Amino acid sequence: MNTSKELLKIKNLHTSFRIKDEYFAAIEDINLTLNENEVLAIVGESGCGKSTLATSIVGLHPEGNTKVEGEITYGDRNLTKLKEDQLNKIRGNDIGFIFQDPLAALNPLMRIGDQIAETLKYHTKLSEKERTKRVLELLDQVGINMPERVARQYPHQLSGGMRQRVVIAIAIACKPKIMIADEPTTALDVTIQAQILDLLSDLQEETNAGIILITHDLGVVAEVADRVAVMYAGQIIELAPVEELFGNPKHPYTRSLLNSIPQIDSENDRLEVIHGMVPTLTKMPRTGCRFGPRVPWIDESKHETNPQLHEVGQDHLVRCTCWKDFHFEHEEGGLNHELHAN
Amino acid sequence: MWKTILRRVLLMIPQLIVLSLLIFWLAKLMPGDPFTGLITPETDPHRIEELREMAGLNDPWYVQYWHWITGAVQGDFGDSYAFKDSVSSLIGDRALNTLWLSLFSVILLYLIAIPLGIYAGRYQGTWFDKGTVLYSFISYAIPTFVLGLLFLFFFGYKLDWFPTSGTVDVKYEAGTWDYFWNKVYHLILPGITFALLGTTTVIQYLRSEVIDSKTQDYVKTARSKGVPMKKIYSKHIFRNSLLPIAAFIGFTITGLLGGSIFIETIFGYPGMGQLFIQSLGQRDYSVITALVLLFGFLALLGSLISDIVMSIVDPRIRIDN
Numbered sequence: 030m031n032t033s034k035e036l037l038k039i040k041n042l043h044t045s046f047r048i049k050d051e052y053f054a055a056i057e058d059i060n061l062t063l064n065e066n067e068v069l070a071i072v073g074e075s076g077c078g079k080s081t082l083a084t085s086i087v088g089l090h091p092e093g094n095t096k097v098e099g100e101i102t103y104g105d106r107n108l109t110k111l112k113e114d115q116l117n118k119i120r121g122n123d124i125g126f127i128f129q130d131p132l133a134a135l136n137p138l139m140r141i142g143d144q145i146a147e148t149l150k151y152h153t154k155l156s157e158k159e160r161t162k163r164v165l166e167l168l169d170q171v172g173i174n175m176p177e178r179v180a181r182q183y184p185h186q187l188s189g190g191m192r193q194r195v196v197i198a199i200a201i202a203c204k205p206k207i208m209i210a211d212e213p214t215t216a217l218d219v220t221i222q223a224q225i226l227d228l229l230s231d232l233q234e235e236t237n238a239g240i241i242l243i244t245h246d247l248g249v250v251a252e253v254a255d256r257v258a259v260m261y262a263g264q265i266i267e268l269a270p271v272e273e274l275f276g277n278p279k280h281p282y283t284r285s286l287l288n289s290i291p292q293i294d295s296e297n298d299r300l301e302v303i304h305g306m307v308p309t310l311t312k313m314p315r316t317g318c319r320f321g322p323r324v325p326w327i328d329e330s331k332h333e334t335n336p337q338l339h340e341v342g343q344d345h346l347v348r349c350t351c352w353k354d355f356h357f358e359h360e361e362g363g364l365n366h367e368l369h370a371n
Numbered sequence: 372m373w374k375t376i377l378r379r380v381l382l383m384i385p386q387l388i389v390l391s392l393l394i395f396w397l398a399k400l401m402p403g404d405p406f407t408g409l410i411t412p413e414t415d416p417h418r419i420e421e422l423r424e425m426a427g428l429n430d431p432w433y434v435q436y437w438h439w440i441t442g443a444v445q446g447d448f449g450d451s452y453a454f455k456d457s458v459s460s461l462i463g464d465r466a467l468n469t470l471w472l473s474l475f476s477v478i479l480l481y482l483i484a485i486p487l488g489i490y491a492g493r494y495q496g497t498w499f500d501k502g503t504v505l506y507s508f509i510s511y512a513i514p515t516f517v518l519g520l521l522f523l524f525f526f527g528y529k530l531d532w533f534p535t536s537g538t539v540d541v542k543y544e545a546g547t548w549d550y551f552w553n554k555v556y557h558l559i560l561p562g563i564t565f566a567l568l569g570t571t572t573v574i575q576y577l578r579s580e581v582i583d584s585k586t587q588d589y590v591k592t593a594r595s596k597g598v599p600m601k602k603i604y605s606k607h608i609f610r611n612s613l614l615p616i617a618a619f620i621g622f623t624i625t626g627l628l629g630g631s632i633f634i635e636t637i638f639g640y641p642g643m644g645q646l647f648i649q650s651l652g653q654r655d656y657s658v659i660t661a662l663v664l665l666f667g668f669l670a671l672l673g674s675l676i677s678d679i680v681m682s683i684v685d686p687r688i689r690i691d692n
Binding site for chain 1: 585598606685
């Protein structure tokens, strides 16, 4: 898969938000590539910067209080340097967006058909009639029965799954080369989730698009992703092909995440948790290993002072060196620590 | 939709009956009757008693109520004791004047408030926004009679740009363009006063709605489609921001039809508000009860209009299906 064409290259991306008069980096030092026909999953818990990364790519942040630095190369252009009207030609046309909550993502006062046609209006030369025809095709393509009827309806008249299909229809209207899906299945029932993921895979087969899938659902990742980037506190802490990540996770955070998935055949009644919380934006430690405070039983000397991504295997990157000394609390070393603490 | 409207109108009937009973009861509770004012030391008590008997004031309350309400349904509210004219013709003249004033004020109000609210929300935090907010607070804080008197003094009296009372000069003949423009000319000062003081709610609602809408996900979706910000404001944010305005537009309109007591009194404008305050002063019960009943009816109508407008603007609350 990695031999195919590179669509998007993110280099040293920093995005900071202004809080009062200071800028705080929500994501730092992001380096990623997205290839054709690939699903790159970005996982992490709430507040780790997943969505910030997604919206940074085409500059969808509120104007005025956001700073995006670094390089996002699409084709021969650096997206972080483009002006709003240049970005508008790329948004929706080359890069399609799918948002989390399909009810909120649609304008409640606008008919479904008009909302899809709006994308076509700004990126194609189709006449109004042709646009209407294309809207019906798109609705059909995303698996909506009776497209004529649905096109005339309003968002509140559709079910959650249908709304997400409409959101996808908007995203694919101009056959984008890249699709960014920000938690596309989070707000949906499990059965609908599977349908939506199938739909995305089918669409990808047709267009060879690269998909950036943002999620906190490791089940979804295992099902559809080719490569996975795990984010913690604004940084990528582990990046690996999907089989490698699930089979041979290295970073303490990745291992803790996988460990906290409830197993149906486990005899342990208790859910494994990760101690502590993700630091907030203003309280983020700017030096040292950011995961350090959540694994206090690892000696400080085992962390790097300025943790970098290191290659530990074929296409497998891990930040910091603390993974070498990591073990779960209930394991040998952890037990000692607990005894000491008591 | 028509079915629902019809149902709502039919529902208004029992509401109006309850209201009319309440009003009638309150009117009866008030001390004295129309003949109390006529009593002098020389009056023969028997004569008063005869008059009372003739007017039906000695009948049981339900008979009196029945007389009043059957007349009211046919538009006959009896005669005004103070004006020596039938209540309905009295209200009819004033209602038309108030209608013109309301229409003029409401159009002016929205013309001022909608752009201010939308732009203040759009350019939140700029000097324009701060100025608009300051203006809206000032206009909210100034009592009607203060601004009314100031306008009357400067533009009416000192500068002599506008007439200080009345609805139209007597020299013009009804039906001509001159007559019409003269009417508008008389409306300007009270209309502006009213509009300037009424803008606060509309501005504040719109501004906060626009600010709120900007962060909504559907705006993000629109941006992700590549729609320019200017179009997002005109196509997506504007309409969504108007929802709360639509929600109380019916009340605004019918509220205005009740007339503004302050403005009509200050500008000597013979409308419903002025009539109401005069009748109160003169204990003109037949006029007061008729007006209160009418105000109640307008309030009910206002909520109906608001619901209809809302259902047109917001598909989520279509009355049917």
